[in-house]
Amino acid sequence: MTTVNAGPSEIDDLVQANDGLPRYFRIDTTGAKKSTDDLMKIALTDATAKALLIKLTLLGYPLYYNTENESRFIRSDRIRHHWPAIKEGTYSVTDEDVVYTFEKPASERIDKIIVIFSPINSTPRLSRYFWPSFSKLMKFVPPNTAILRIADVGGVKGAFYMDTTAQPRNGDAVHNLVAGIISEHSLENSDVVLFGASKGGTGAAYHGLRGGWKFVATDPILSDEWYEQNDRDYHFTTGGIFPRSKQEVFADLIPRASRQLSTADARSVVITSDRSPQYSCVVETFRPLSDRLTILSSTNPEINKHPDVAPKTIYAQVMSINSLLLGMSLPDNFATIP
Structure with a gap:
């Protein structure tokens, strides 16, 4: 878990601490102007959030779920095991x-x-x-x-x-x-x-x-x-x-x-x-x-x-x-x- 105000370097630190790419990332959006929005929408007007979203995308993590104050990302190779329609x-x-x-x-x-x-x-x-x-x-x-x-x-x-x-x-x-x-x-x-x-x-x-x-x-x-x-x-x-x-x-x-x-x-x-x-x-x-x-x-x-x-x-x-x-x-x- 990290926050919407985190920079790309914090993602690198989390990956290193995990000893590799984790299956999921959870982004707390409480600090955003409208915290109920998903990170894609927040990133359209928030440069810090956009840098975070780009970092996750470059690592191969698509947004798969959004709930109040949280956006969740999944490692792309896990999609086949997670997407209900595939399962x-x-x-x-x-x-x-x-x-x-x-x-x-x-x-x-x-x-x-x-x-x-x-x-x-x-x-x-x-x-x-x-x-x-x-x-x-x-x-x-x-x-x-x-x-x-x-x-x-x-x-x-x-x-x-x-x-x-x-x-x-x-x-x-x-x-x-x-x-x-x-x-x-x-x-x-x-x-x-x-x-x-x-x-x-x-x-x-x-x-x-x-x-x-x-x-x-x-x-x-x-x-x-x-x-x-x-x-x-x-x-x-x-x-x-x-x-x-x-x-x-x-x-x-x-x-x-x-x-x-x-x-x-x-x-x-x-x-x-x-x-x-x-x-x-x-x-x-x-x-x-x-x-x-x-x-x-x-x-x-x-x-x-x-x-x-x-x-x-x-x-x-x-x-x-x-x-x-x-x-x-x-x-x-x-x-x-x-």
Whole structure:
């Protein structure tokens, strides 16, 4: 147990006194301005608390529970033994600690697979790493389609399905799960569509480009700068939690994908809106792949910020997923949608 006012060095002292990394850390938040808040929320406005949170994250401790005046952290290798949904068998976990579910169609025959990456959430529970997206999607996809959902364990509010300092092979582990499921069911890459919105869109685009899989990414976050500069580092991407920024990752990935993919390859889809602060970054990042992507931009006047894009474009997301699954034509390059 330590307090919200402790510095990172106190964590080092506790580790040394324990002769190694303990299973848990408990942080007394009594000294915070609002002690009932969890440490993630406190850290948005308290520099000392943020340094403490970053230290715990760098050591591989996610927040798993918050109660009045206390936030509790668990060593990441203990998650599989602690998360009730894993213990009950509702969730599965790979040997590389990737948490997932696999929903088979009623027919039990699998011809296609949709891979869903979770959006961001700030709930002070492990559930924030596996926040549901399109929970009823099975009703709206072609027959014999299975759905693989992948959790995003890592970082403070997620690893964005990429590497973190504490989990330097996280990207490989997620890739291996997708590739393994495809191989297990004797499918081709063309039988798979990756989907995600916001943080999930980051994951869908990253792994789609990396693995050569079709994807539908809704307003993906492709740069850390906006949130670091305009929203108090809301995603906690500073402090060394990530070895590289998103803009660095995609700056390397896009040219590589451009060389490897041909115009004959199936198109992927990016859905955004010029009413979102992510719009310029999304369009500019994907510009080198404009002849291999369809960008759909919504003009919906009810979109006023980034979180509005996904719920206001569900129709386009379902259309895009099904079009890619069925090999149907999509608009070339760029199109405006309602």
